[in-house]
Amino acid sequence: MKKPAVFHLYLSLLCLGWGTFIPVKSMAGVPVMSCVDNGLYYQEIMPDGSIRHVIEKNVVVLNQKFxxxxxxxxxxxxxxxxxxxxxxxxxxxxxxxxxKEFEKFFNGSSVNGTKNSLGEPVFFKFNIIEEKVENTACIQTSKALSRKYALPSARTTPSGNKVMVYAAIMTTLSANGEMGKAQGNIIYQVSAKAPEGTLSHELGHALYLMDSYGFSSNEFGDGLMGAQPKPITPQEVEQIILKCLKRDK
Incomplete structure (x- = not known):
């Protein structure tokens, strides 16, 4: 098997002092680098021996019980x-x-995923979980399920407990007239008038992206976090990975 190359982006991060993660070995022998609770970041070896970056997160859809x-x-x-x-x-x-729109707005509808600014492949793996509950608009239920379906990371707390990557929860909570809304990992009901991509935009907030136009060429933005959501940009991809790699202060 071809020996995977070390990606320049993350060598640069190490030189800049961003290398504050604890690597572990996956079953495939690929270093896994964890984050706090926006998404689980790791690398995987592809059939041709190359490496792609992966950001994994559980997404729980609250549905009504019969x-x-x-x-x-x-x-x-x-x-x-x-x-x-x-x-x-x-x-x-x-x-x-x-x-289903997540594939379009995060992976570009490609089985290989999107790319970062260096042209390296990045795949967003969202594990969709249906949970039937009595009340799909309950904050307490949502917070409990976010913890229940959390992914364990490679990081540990000072007391030795695993740092968990909380699940995003899709609720029917009212966004009070907004097109969409997210608070932490809790995603509110998207308006029927909202443009396509709004749900992906709100999931972007759960991955710690802001309504920022710093990567955009115009006032309203031209990426996932713009006012009119479009597929995620390489710069937005890197912001998510940076937040995964940065140690929680």
Whole structure:
């Protein structure tokens, strides 16, 4: 197998004092470098012996539980609850379908992913998990599930506990008139009037990207975090990786 080359970007980070991660070995022998809770960063060896960067994060879609149908329900009650559950199922499926845009806006609809500014491949691996709950707009439930579905990183706290990479939670919380909203890993309901890519934009916030136009060529931005979301730019990709590699102060 071809020996993987060391990527220049991360050599530069080490020289600049960004090398504040704790590397471990994956089963494939590739160094894994973890982060706090925006996303789990590591490298993997491709079939041709090359390396690609990976940012992994669990994304939990909160869907509504079905209304229980009593064992001895009369025909009228049975028909009513069946109709209600059909509506619930349609709404649930719609939320699950909405996450398909992540591939377009993070990976450019490519099985190989996007690229950083050096032209190196970067793949965003989002593990979509459906969780059926009583209340899809409950902050307490969302925070608990963010911890439940957290990914363990290679980092440890001073007390020896694993640093966990919290899951992003898609809720039906109201964004109060905004096109979309995210607070930490909690993603609010995206407006029906929002442009395509708004959900990906909000997930960008869960990966610690800001509504910044510093990488853009115009006032409104031309990347994922612009006012009109577009596929993620190489500079935005690197901001996510830098936040993964930087030690939490």
């Amino acid at each position: 209304m229980p149908i009593p064992a001895h329900a009369d025909q009228k009650t049975l028909e009513k609850l069946t109709r209600e559950n059909k509506k619930i199922e349609q709404a649930n499926q719609s939320r699950l379908k909405s996450v």
